[in-house]
Amino acid sequence: MLLADWQIKDRIASGDLKISPFDPARVQPASVDLLLDHYLRVPRTPGVEIDVKAVLAGHTTMAEIDEDGWLMKPGDFVLASTMERVVLPPDLAARVEGKSSLGRLGLAIHVTAGFIDPGFAGQITLEIANFSPWPIRLRQQMPVAQLCLIPMSAAPQRPYGRAGNHYQDQYGPVESRYELR
Structure with missing residues (x-):
């Protein structure tokens, strides 16, 4: 189940859901359009092996x-972030989805990491890949993603951020902090 447009606006008006900056014109029937910020993280040494153990x-x-703008050639990968800072209350999870018009160009906005835990606060890091045969130019503040809000059946005992999570309060695109346990 997702929040409807009026529910999104009500939760923002009540102050328990925060999206900043917020423009009510970007609220869709079951999502909020998010804009691309101006910072990117690009691979430092493409082709060098990364061992997930370390x-x-x-x-x-x-x-x-x-x-x-930023030209993404076919096969390029960058980390980017939304311009908006999002603060989810303990009773809402979220999904970030790419805009379908960008997907139809072969641009993936989040490669696999589209889920956002309840209690998360920060800008959302996007994993952008150009799977198309064409170079695609990214622009600052372009609508890049949609945030869908999912009510929880109950608030978790430990919302995101209470257990030293890797990405709480992140600003800008944040590179992987993966730890193999």
Whole structure:
């Protein structure tokens, strides 16, 4: 079950769901359109092996989308983030989905990590890949994703952020902090 447009607006008006900046015109029937921020993380050394047993910090480098945009060639991969900062209450989970018009161009907005736990706070990191045969130019503040809000049947005992989660309060795109346990 997803929140409907009026429920999204009501939850934001009540203050328990926060999306900032928020534009009511970007509320869709069952989602909120999110915009692309201007920072990216790009692979530092493409082709170098990453061992998931010990993912080292610094495998990406920060870049910025300028007024000419950011050209993604076929096969390129970047981490990006939403312009909006989202704060989910303990009784709402979320999914971030790519815009279908971008998907029809071969641009994947989140490769696999579309789920957001209740209690999460921060900008949402996007894993963007160009699967098309064409170069695609990204632009700052372009509508890039949709946030769908999912009511929980009950609030969890430990919402995201209470257990030292990797990405709570993240700002900008954050590279993988994967730990094989």
